[in-house]
Every structure is written in C-alpha cells, then in structure tokens.
Amino acid sequence: MSTIGKALSLLDTLSRLGKDVGLTDIARLCSLDKATARRFLVELEKHGFVEQDPDSRRYRIGSAPVRLARIREARYPFLRVAVPFIRTLAESSAETVHLSEFSGGRLSTIHVEDPQRAHRIIVDVGSILPFHATASGLAFLAFCPSTEIDAALRKPLEKFTDHTVVDPQLVRGLLDETAARGFSISHQGLEAGVISAAAPVRAPDGRPIGCVAVAAPLSRTTKTAIYEFGAQAIAAADGISEKYYGSERLTGTSPKTRRRD
Amino acid sequence: MSTIGKALSLLDTLSRLGKDVGLTDIARLCSLDKATARRFLVELEKHGFVEQDPDSRRYRIGSAPVRLARIREARYPFLRVAVPFIRTLAESSAETVHLSEFSGGRLSTIHVEDPQRAHRIIVDVGSILPFHATASGLAFLAFCPSTEIDAALRKPLEKFTDHTVVDPQLVRGLLDETAARGFSISHQGLEAGVISAAAPVRAPDGRPIGCVAVAAPLSRTTKTAIYEFGAQAIAAADGISEKYYGSERLTGTSPKTRRRD
DNA sequence: GCTTATGGTTCATTATTTGAACCGCAGCTT
DNA sequence: AAGCTGCGGTTCAAATAATGAACCATAAGC
CATH class of the missing domain: 1.10.10.10 (Winged helix-like DNA-binding domain superfamily/Winged helix DNA-binding domain)
Structure with missing residues (x-):
C-alpha cells in the first residue's frame, strides 16, 4: 500500500x-x-x-x-439538501430515519432523525453500515454494477445476529428482490429486534451515492408497515437526488437506465 | 517534502x-x-x-x-460554541464580525456574521488571513511564542495596500502594542477603506487557536469606536475559549500566564 | 532504585516514489 | 479524411524517500 x-x-x-x-x-x-x-x-x-x-x-x-468539509458542503450541500427530507420522513413514519453516504469504499451514517417516542431505534452518526447486514447496505449494493457486488461478497461476511444472512448466494437473492422492489428490507440483520427498509439516493448516471433508511422495532412493525416505509424511503431518496443534482447535471446525456450492468 | x-x-x-x-x-x-x-x-x-x-x-x-469534520465537531464543537458569541457581537457592534481558526500553519475564516445594514464589509468563509496584514493575523501572532513570530516574519511580507506594514521591525512594533492592549488593529492592512480589531481565542495553555475580528468601513469608524470593538472582541474571544475548553480541560495544571516566551 | 511503561529520535537498509516518454482518444483545423 | 493538439492515463529504470530495530529521556509503579 x-x-x-x-x-x-x-x-x-x-x-x-x-x-x-x-x-x-x-x-x-x-x-x-x-x-x-x-x-x-x-x-x-x-x-x-x-x-x-x-x-x-x-x-x-x-x-x-x-475547512475542507465546509468547502465541499458549500458546493455540494448534500446534507443541507437531504436533511429536510429525512426529517419529514421521520415525522410521517414516526420511526428513526437515517441517511448514509458512500465514502472511501464504505457506507457511513451521516444524519439521523429520531421520532418523538420513548421506544425507538438508536443509530449513531458516523457508524459504518455493513453491506450484507443492513437495509442501507443492501439497497446500495443492489443498484451497483455487478463487479462491485462481486467484490463486496468476496470478503468474509460477518454474522451479527442469528438472522444475519452470510451466504453470498442468499445475499444475491436479497439484492435481486431489492432491485425489483426498489427498496431493501433488513430483518434483524445487524441487531436483533430491529427491522428496516432502505432506498438508494442515486446520481444521474444511476450510481448510488448513499441511502435513506427507516429503522423500527420489529415488535410493532407489520409487513404492510415496512412496505409503506420502503415506499416512503424511495420517495425521499428520489426527492433528495432530484434536488441535489438538480438543474446543473441534467445537461449531460447520462442515461437513467443503468441498474446492474 | x-x-x-x-x-x-x-x-x-x-x-x-x-x-x-x-x-x-x-x-x-x-x-x-x-x-x-x-x-x-x-x-x-x-x-x-x-x-x-x-x-x-x-x-x-x-x-x-x-465525515471527519462531523466527528471532530461532535467532540470539539468549536463553531457551535463560537457562533452565538459572534452573532451577539455582530448585533451589538452593527458591523461585520468574523471568526478565524488556525489550521495547517494558516489562519482561515470559518464563520462570518453580517449586520443588517447596506454598507458593510464583506468577508468570505474559507479566506486565508495573512499574519502581517490583518487584525486577526496580528492578534494571533502577538500571543504566539517568539519562535513562531520569527518564522512568520522571515517570509517575504506582501504589500496589499499602500498602508500594509511590510517591515518586520514595524510589524513587531504592532505585535507589541497588540500584546499590551489585548487586541490588534489593522488600519487598511489588507483592503483600503477597512479598519478592523481582533482578539485571539486562546487554549488554556495560552496558545491562540483562532481570532474574533470586527471589520468596519474606515469612513464611519472613530478611534473610540475601534477601541470599543477591540474590547468587545476580547470579551467574545474569552467567552468562546471558556465555553469551548470549559470544565474538562481545567483539570490540567497548564499555566494561564504564557504570552510570548 | 529498579522495572516498565511512555513519547520521541537515529541512520543504514530497503522499498517506494518519481517522471520522461509513451499510448489512445476526442475535438479541432486544414 | 488526414493531421494536429491537448486531454487523461500508463510504463519502467533511476532516484529518492520510507522504514524499523535499536536507541534515548522521562515518568509512573512497585
């Protein structure tokens, strides 16, 4: 190195x-x-x-x-753009919503909005989200080129809970479902008792740059509810992407089509 | 290198x-x-x-x-601590107040508060403040160990306006005045028509970490006013320092005395 | 006062960085 | 369309910078 x-x-x-x-x-x-x-x-x-x-x-x-962050954010205010969407989603879902960003080969949490409830999921800003074991990770990978999926699944996959899926083939199954559905679901993949749904924020060329995720206690979350969270996560992620890349980038001819090439 | x-x-x-x-x-x-x-x-x-x-x-x-900045600011929220002081000072002085931080051998602007007036000084966040030609630079250097003063004055000093002091000996004179007075004054050192006063924010060991500066149009600023701004800058800088280093750091036995050793 | 930590330094050995020349490509000129 | 120009990117022998075992000074613990 x-x-x-x-x-x-x-x-x-x-x-x-x-x-x-x-x-x-x-x-x-x-x-x-x-x-x-x-x-x-x-x-x-x-x-x-x-x-x-x-x-x-x-x-x-x-x-x-x-200093660098101020300059970066002044020109590409990802957080400034994204936070209102996250906040709105946290209010409407009444669950913890967090935003992650891909940087340096990893997905890390950059913002969290907690709902006004006693019983909620705690997520720390700065925490790293494993690709195979979190809704955000799955949502991110599912929309990456297959070479990156292969690279991610070549490494040994840590088993965080009894429910963590560590078989690469099964993870690929989850990724296919995610790509078809538009959002991912993690059923106690990183922590027991937690279910979450996530959708990728994508650049105009289709490449994901981060994820919006809703995390809820499994005990009070129905299948209908998690699908609703997923749909809302997609809406928030698309809203962020549209506002973030807005007018400037649309001049290019980058195709909107790529998903898993 | x-x-x-x-x-x-x-x-x-x-x-x-x-x-x-x-x-x-x-x-x-x-x-x-x-x-x-x-x-x-x-x-x-x-x-x-x-x-x-x-x-x-x-x-x-x-x-x-x-990401790094978030971590840094979460543990050492300099801006979060300092901004309210800057804002208050901008209101009471009715002039532009800016905050700088020493980083990587240079003093750079990290926050600016503009007053609600048409005629005011514009300072950009991110701009670098030359040591010899700005109130902030002088305030910073004046409270540094003499070795750092020597190092700063060994380099060629750029002449930004007709009033910029570029003779190292004369700059030393300004630094002595600043150290004695507690705040610096820059009379059109960087831009014609602008006068400013600055005071250093200092760590518990006396070392400056940045500066608070008030910048005003020369045309409406009396000597009394600039001295008043200086006194207010000292108060703001000390307030920031006390709140920033607060309870945790006071456990150490670092002397408050050092100024120019 | 000995032992064992710590942060920090030295200098011969070693591995990495370096850059002139190179390639392939896209846009422009003739 | 042929030729030119400037771009991003790559190569490999030569030059340079990184390395780490052994070292020192200091402080804390016993």
Whole structure:
C-alpha cells in the first residue's frame, strides 16, 4: 500500500476512536512502526489533519477536515439538501430515519432523525453500515454494477445476529428482490429486534451515492408497515437526488437506465 | 517534502479552486508530474478525500472530510460554541464580525456574521488571513511564542495596500502594542477603506487557536469606536475559549500566564 | 532504585516514489 | 479524411524517500 494510503488509514483509524490516543497505541492499531506512525502524525499535523494535545501528548483529528468539509458542503450541500427530507420522513413514519453516504469504499451514517417516542431505534452518526447486514447496505449494493457486488461478497461476511444472512448466494437473492422492489428490507440483520427498509439516493448516471433508511422495532412493525416505509424511503431518496443534482447535471446525456450492468 | 505532505498540499490546492479541475491542471498547479498527481488523486479517491466526476473526469474534494469534520465537531464543537458569541457581537457592534481558526500553519475564516445594514464589509468563509496584514493575523501572532513570530516574519511580507506594514521591525512594533492592549488593529492592512480589531481565542495553555475580528468601513469608524470593538472582541474571544475548553480541560495544571516566551 | 511503561529520535537498509516518454482518444483545423 | 493538439492515463529504470530495530529521556509503579 502506498504511503498516502497508509497515512489516510491512520487518519481513519484515529477518527474511529472515541478519544484522543497515544503514539504507541495508534502505531499498534495501524500495524505501523512507532517511528513511521510518528512521521505520519507529524506530517498530518503540519496540515491540520491531526492535532496533538500539548498536555497529554495524545493525538486527535484536527481542524483541517472541517475547512475542507465546509468547502465541499458549500458546493455540494448534500446534507443541507437531504436533511429536510429525512426529517419529514421521520415525522410521517414516526420511526428513526437515517441517511448514509458512500465514502472511501464504505457506507457511513451521516444524519439521523429520531421520532418523538420513548421506544425507538438508536443509530449513531458516523457508524459504518455493513453491506450484507443492513437495509442501507443492501439497497446500495443492489443498484451497483455487478463487479462491485462481486467484490463486496468476496470478503468474509460477518454474522451479527442469528438472522444475519452470510451466504453470498442468499445475499444475491436479497439484492435481486431489492432491485425489483426498489427498496431493501433488513430483518434483524445487524441487531436483533430491529427491522428496516432502505432506498438508494442515486446520481444521474444511476450510481448510488448513499441511502435513506427507516429503522423500527420489529415488535410493532407489520409487513404492510415496512412496505409503506420502503415506499416512503424511495420517495425521499428520489426527492433528495432530484434536488441535489438538480438543474446543473441534467445537461449531460447520462442515461437513467443503468441498474446492474 | 514527504509524499504525505505533497498529497495533502494537492488536496489543499484542490480545495482552493472554485470548480472541478482536470489532471493536467492540478499537476501544474501543484508543480507535480502528471503521473505523480494521478497516483495521489487515485489514492485520495480510494479514501474519499477527492472524487472524480464520471462524465468530465475532473476532480473535486470528496466527502471523507465531511465525515471527519462531523466527528471532530461532535467532540470539539468549536463553531457551535463560537457562533452565538459572534452573532451577539455582530448585533451589538452593527458591523461585520468574523471568526478565524488556525489550521495547517494558516489562519482561515470559518464563520462570518453580517449586520443588517447596506454598507458593510464583506468577508468570505474559507479566506486565508495573512499574519502581517490583518487584525486577526496580528492578534494571533502577538500571543504566539517568539519562535513562531520569527518564522512568520522571515517570509517575504506582501504589500496589499499602500498602508500594509511590510517591515518586520514595524510589524513587531504592532505585535507589541497588540500584546499590551489585548487586541490588534489593522488600519487598511489588507483592503483600503477597512479598519478592523481582533482578539485571539486562546487554549488554556495560552496558545491562540483562532481570532474574533470586527471589520468596519474606515469612513464611519472613530478611534473610540475601534477601541470599543477591540474590547468587545476580547470579551467574545474569552467567552468562546471558556465555553469551548470549559470544565474538562481545567483539570490540567497548564499555566494561564504564557504570552510570548 | 529498579522495572516498565511512555513519547520521541537515529541512520543504514530497503522499498517506494518519481517522471520522461509513451499510448489512445476526442475535438479541432486544414 | 488526414493531421494536429491537448486531454487523461500508463510504463519502467533511476532516484529518492520510507522504514524499523535499536536507541534515548522521562515518568509512573512497585
């Protein structure tokens, strides 16, 4: 792997830790030599991507990503566009609705709206959604080119609950259903007692960029209800896509047709 | 320079461009070979830091920084803490107030509040503030260790207006005044017709992390008024610092005394 | 005062980065 | 249509930068 890749992985690892971390720890977590890790950290710090606490000498994510994110969001305000849709859906469904975005080969949660109820599903912003075990993951994969499906299913599939589908062939079955239906259903795939439905937000060329998902306690959710959530997720996802890519991108001649080529 | 540094500089360059940019252009702008630039871009794209438009094949900032920024801001919500102070100050002063943050060796604008008036100063979010020619830069440097002042003044100082102070010795004089007064004044240092006052937001160890600045049209601003703005900027900056570093950091034994060691 | 952590540094060895020249393609000119 | 030009992208020997075992200094624990 390239040096840049290693350094960015370090940054990624650092971002997943809930607290500041010392040199030795981060070197171990990234399987890097202490000297190497240090050189990376110094270099990243020079550019503001990490910062070192002057007292504890531990490292944390710096403020440079905040600047980049502002620029990115100013020009491509995905969240600004998407959040109103998510909020509306959370109100109408009265269940937790979350939005994910594909970035760096993974699907991660970027926004969550909780309904005003005591009993609801908790989803954390920043959490990573496994492709085979979540409604969002399935919805995303189902609309990807088959090469990417193959790549995702080649890796070992973790079994999170008794209900997690880990057989690649069975997952392909779920993907086919999802593609036909337009939304995915995850029946306790990641956590027991939780059912969810998700639909992909797609770029004009058909490629998914993220997902809208509704997550509800299994105990109070009928089959009719989850199909309704799925339909609403599709509406929200399409609404986001239309508003996000809006007028500018429609000038291109990119076909709307591609689904699984 | 290390490979990581070059790649992060490329990212930085990309972020300063107002639009998507092609391979050849970015290689030229970063003084890199085309092949090198491409390898960097591919590597950065793998991790979501840049993305390539599938149609135009041009590159832009990706969504990974957005994820990192969310994590950073969730744990250190500098903007969330600071914005109310900036807003209050903008209202009470009836002038443009902006907040800057030190990151990657530079001071960049991260928030701006405009007053409700027709005639006011415009400051862009994301703009870089030169140390010697802006109130924010002077306020920042004045409270830095002298080694960093030396480093900043060793570089050639650009003359932005007829009033820009570019003699290192004279700049040092301004810094001394600033340190004594607690806030800086920039008299048309960056733009003609603009006067501003700024105060540093400081970490518990005394090190500045950014600045609060009030910018007003010179024509309507008396000496009394600019001193009042300075005092208010100090109050806002201290308020932000106290709220930002609040309870957690006060456990340490870091001295409040350091100013220019 | 010894042991064992930590963060940080050194420098000969090693693996990666580098870039001139290259390809194929699309748009433009003649 | 032939030829030119600029684009994104690729190749491989040469040059350079990354690497990591061993090291130091310091602090905490026993």
